Amino acid sequence: MSCEHATAAGGQTAPQEFEENNLSEVKRVVAVLSGKGGVGKSLVTGTLAVELARAGHKVGILDADITGPSIPKMFGMSGRHAMGLGNLLLPEISDHGVKVMSSNLLLKNETDPVLWRGPVIAGAIRQFWSETSWGPLDYLLVDMPPGTADVALTVFQSLPVDGIVIVTSPQDLVSMIVAKAVNMAEKMNIPVLGIVENMAYVECPDCGKKIEIFGPSKLDAVAEQYNLPILGRMPIKPELAAACDDGAIEAELPGGLLPEALASVEALPEHEAPEPDAGA
Numbered sequence: 001m002s003c004e005h006a007t008a009a010g011g012q013t014a015p016q017e018f019e020e021n022n023l024s025e026v027k028r029v030v031a032v033l034s035g036k037g038g039v040g041k042s043l044v045t046g047t048l049a050v051e052l053a054r055a056g057h058k059v060g061i062l063d064a065d066i067t068g069p070s071i072p073k074m075f076g077m078s079g080r081h082a083m084g085l086g087n088l089l090l091p092e093i094s095d096h097g098v099k100v101m102s103s104n105l106l107l108k109n110e111t112d113p114v115l116w117r118g119p120v121i122a123g124a125i126r127q128f129w130s131e132t133s134w135g136p137l138d139y140l141l142v143d144m145p146p147g148t149a150d151v152a153l154t155v156f157q158s159l160p161v162d163g164i165v166i167v168t169s170p171q172d173l174v175s176m177i178v179a180k181a182v183n184m185a186e187k188m189n190i191p192v193l194g195i196v197e198n199m200a201y202v203e204c205p206d207c208g209k210k211i212e213i214f215g216p217s218k219l220d221a222v223a224e225q226y227n228l229p230i231l232g233r234m235p236i237k238p239e240l241a242a243a244c245d246d247g248a249i250e251a252e253l254p255g256g257l258l259p260e261a262l263a264s265v266e267a268l269p270e271h272e273a274p275e276p277d278a279g280a
């Protein structure tokens with residue numbers, strides 16, 4: 001498949017800070033990172049976005065998981081396409097006001113594979129920041145690609161990320177994954193806000209007992225080892241997966257799933273406004 005926008009932006013490899021355009025006013029950027037795919041990073045990003053929006057904040061999601069984007073579907077945007085305004089892209093806006101920019105919003109069909117090479121992906125990230133009109137946002141959440149490789153590095157080197165939320169699951173090699181993320185964050189000088197453990201347990205529908213089906217969690221020990229706060233434990237809930245599949249996360253997400261993560265993100269100070277002459 002091809003994308004006019006992303007192809008035009010290809011060829012950008014050298015690490016550099018991407019400029020914010022003068023139609024965006026993003027106060028805080030939070031990256032949601034996981035060590036591998038499928039641990040629920042996108043669900044945690046979506047949950048945080050919904051909880052922030054319900055708390056009255058203006059929220060956007062930059063879907064940096066370029067080759068495996070799942071945010072638009074979760075927010076009921078399947079089949080929608082991002083529009084342009086002059087040189088800028090306009091994010092799609094969900095029913096409850098969450099703005100989303102994603103490679104899936106640039107594809108003709110959402111089932112088309114994204115077969116872009118690294119430099120083109122970096123170019124897409126630049127477009128989603130520098131060439132997207134985000135307007136005023138209290139929080140921009142970045143749904144990172146899984147792992148700590150190339151694209152993650154581009155995001156951390158190029159966007160003004162204020163904090164990182166690490167998502168793990170009990171069957172992960174939690175200690176190693178957290179170590180990699182913490183080392184990367186330290187090198188980039190970005191604070192890690194803490195760890196969310198997803199799929200931590202299943203609740204018995206009859207007696208409410210929490211069953212740790214992947215065995216006892218190692219999260220407490222790892223959090224202590226790296227001196228990181230635990231930002232919450234999400235249970236496996238089939239209705240969550242169904243809500244994501246139906247594009248109904250905003251309507252159907254139960255309240256209060258990640259209170260500690262919400263409080264930690266809300267406590268982040270605003271970063272400094274861009275230079276007045278930073279243009280699109």
Ligand SMILES: Nc1ncnc2c1ncn2[C@@H]1O[C@H](COP(=O)(O)OP(=O)(O)OP(=O)(O)O)[C@@H](O)[C@H]1O
Nearest residue numbers: 037038039040041042043146199235236237241244
């Ligand atoms: N706590 C949960 N309960 C039920 N289903 C879940 C839970 N967490 C994630 N899922 C489901 O598991 C699948 C993978 O989740 P998700 O897309 O959020 O993972 P990811 O880490 O972002 O994956 P990738 O890195 O491949 O994009 C989705 O279908 C999602 O709805």
